[in-house]
Amino acid sequence: MDFQFDDEQRLWHDTVHRFMDQEVGREYTRAHDASREFPEEVFQKMAAQGWLGILIPEEQGGMNADAILYAIFCEAIGKYSLDTAACIMTSMFTANNISRHGTPEQKRTYLAAFLAGRAKFSISISEPQAGSDAAAVKTTARLEGGEWVLNGNKVWCSGAHLPGATITVLARTGTERYDGLSLILVPNTAKGLSIKKMNTIVRKSFGTTEFFMDNVRVPKGNLLGEVGKGWHYINEHLEYERLSIAASQVGNARVALDDTIRYTKDRKQFGRALASFQVLKHRMAENECELEAARLLVYSAASKIARGERAVKEVSMAKVFASEVLFKIAFNGMQALGGYAQLPEYDMERYFREAKHGMVGGGSNEIQRGIIAKEMGL
Numbered sequence: 001m002d003f004q005f006d007d008e009q010r011l012w013h014d015t016v017h018r019f020m021d022q023e024v025g026r027e028y029t030r031a032h033d034a035s036r037e038f039p040e041e042v043f044q045k046m047a048a049q050g051w052l053g054i055l056i057p058e059e060q061g062g063m064n065a066d067a068i069l070y071a072i073f074c075e076a077i078g079k080y081s082l083d084t085a086a087c088i089m090t091s092m093f094t095a096n097n098i099s100r101h102g103t104p105e106q107k108r109t110y111l112a113a114f115l116a117g118r119a120k121f122s123i124s125i126s127e128p129q130a131g132s133d134a135a136a137v138k139t140t141a142r143l144e145g146g147e148w149v150l151n152g153n154k155v156w157c158s159g160a161h162l163p164g165a166t167i168t169v170l171a172r173t174g175t176e177r178y179d180g181l182s183l184i185l186v187p188n189t190a191k192g193l194s195i196k197k198m199n200t201i202v203r204k205s206f207g208t209t210e211f212f213m214d215n216v217r218v219p220k221g222n223l224l225g226e227v228g229k230g231w232h233y234i235n236e237h238l239e240y241e242r243l244s245i246a247a248s249q250v251g252n253a254r255v256a257l258d259d260t261i262r263y264t265k266d267r268k269q270f271g272r273a274l275a276s277f278q279v280l281k282h283r284m285a286e287n288e289c290e291l292e293a294a295r296l297l298v299y300s301a302a303s304k305i306a307r308g309e310r311a312v313k314e315v316s317m318a319k320v321f322a323s324e325v326l327f328k329i330a331f332n333g334m335q336a337l338g339g340y341a342q343l344p345e346y347d348m349e350r351y352f353r354e355a356k357h358g359m360v361g362g363g364s365n366e367i368q369r370g371i372i373a374k375e376m377g378l
């Protein structure tokens, strides 16, 4: 295995990191966390660069990048905030579904608008009784007079309230546990849909919502792909989703650890820099080892996907490990920054909040460990 980026990967790495430093930066990120506003300027700038279509084939207007280039991208966009990364990445999953399974009409309308920055997607799987047991979805969609009629209560749907958002709703169209689920595209302006923002301590700029559907009607053509294939389509992008989460956690962990190193070098107590105390030095050294291991797991999983191999175990290992390393680094950062860690302007409290959510979102770490064990034949 080659542990170095090649020239193309290095150039892409430098380009996206420079973009994040010059066009986004920590002040912008912090302000949007505080105001709970979507980072629209970043989304628009990424659209203008053509980066929203990173995984979309070139003939459909995308970049057709492989999983390694994608991981490099996600590592960079997560560097100041996992929330910002989620704002960019979430829509991409539905876009990929439409790219693979959408009708020509859906590609013309939804995909083109998304790539141009005029449309966003949110994904709605979770319900009050369907969390980790995601296939326990109760929301129904039935065909009536050439339209889908949807009824149900969805929770934790990030970005459903945003202007121009279309919600990709996982709904029950049959009784079979997995084959009875379909994906329906529901514009967030549809009649009968009521959306309420949830007061979460994470994803504050993206915004997470609960919504109710009371006889919401959408055209028959809003079915994504085939009836009964919804669960399979969602699972198709789970490898990429888990890879993207793990990569963005590695990016954020690097910044959190660098912030801790910088602070402990500058801050003096007892006439010495905090970084000169062995207990702090060793803690940071241990975190450096763990962060490097997490990064290698991410790029090992990405390389496997890029080679066209199945990487279910590898992406789950990367996600479990990266999320727990980020949490440890942010936790130690909170301790190392002392009282100042409690101030938003030091950013660590934001890393810490988002890191905790990272152990649950995208399939909790218990569920990931279950997947790894199953892949091990246990």
Ligand SMILES: Cc1cc2nc3c(=O)[nH]c(=O)nc-3n(C[C@H](O)[C@H](O)[C@H](O)COP(=O)(O)OP(=O)(O)OC[C@H]3O[C@@H](n4cnc5c(N)ncnc54)[C@H](O)[C@@H]3O)c2cc1C
Binding pocket: 122, 123, 124, 125, 126, 130, 131, 132, 133, 155, 156, 157, 158, 159, 200, 202, 203, 208, 357, 360, 361, 362, 363, 364, 365, 366, 367, 370
């Ligand atoms: C801020 C935020 C944004 C989100 N965005 C979205 C979104 O955009 N779209 C969407 O569909 N969902 C979204 N979610 C939902 C998220 O995917 C779920 O929270 C997650 O799947 C866990 O479900 P739950 O919260 O119901 O926890 P539960 O499933 O109730 O789990 C609670 C605890 O029990 C553990 N547990 C559950 N089952 C098992 C088991 N079999 N073995 C061992 N342990 C188990 C879990 O690991 C967890 O620790 C979001 C959640 C949050 C908080």
